[in-house]
Amino acid sequence: MVERDEEVLVARPSSTLADEERPPEDVEVRVPAVPRAVVTMRTVxxxxAARAEFTLDAVADLRMAVDEACSGLIPLARPDTKLTCTFxxxxxxxxxxxxVSTAGHERLPTDSFGWRILTTLADDVRMLSATGDPFRLALRLSVRRLGTELA
Structure with missing residues (x-):
């Protein structure tokens, strides 16, 4: 018996809208919050980014930034929970x-080498949290297409 640990949900814009009226495309991926799952997030x-015709440098930066973000969150995750990435x-x-869901009010250290790498690779990085049980910790990052200005 083969078990699938990963779920990929893709929302595509409606084909009835003109190209300029289409909303952004969103993709959400959920995997177990374990180190071996980071490769899935990097690959997605x-x-x-490649399909959106980003430059090779922007693709590489995004790939490494997602790797660093996921690798930083996984050690803080509750056991048997999911790592969710929304693109x-x-x-x-x-x-x-x-x-990820965490056991307490966890935060990533912003004075670490990993944080420095993340903030160097991405154009914008923010740490977000949501109180409750379970506590949720998120990293939001963006990489812009070459030739676009920061908003």
Missing amino acids: AADL ILDEERITVTAT
Whole structure:
């Protein structure tokens, strides 16, 4: 028996809208919050950026930034929970939100080498949290297409 640990949900814009009226494409991927699952998130990020015709440098930066974000969140995740990444593509950038449930009010250290790498690779990085049980910790990052200005 083969078990699938990964879920891929893709929402595509309606084909009845004109190209300029289409909303951004969103893709959400959920995998077990374990280190071996990071490769899935890296691969999805790189594929989406390449298909959106981002430069090779932007694709590589996004891939490494997603790797660093997911690798930072996984050690803080509750056992047997999911790592969720939402990818939002628009004309100017790809925005990724990586989220895990944590046991407490966990935060990533912003004075670490990993944080420095993340903030160097991405154009914008934000740490987000949601209180409750379970507590949710998220990293939102964006990489913009070459030739677009920061908003």
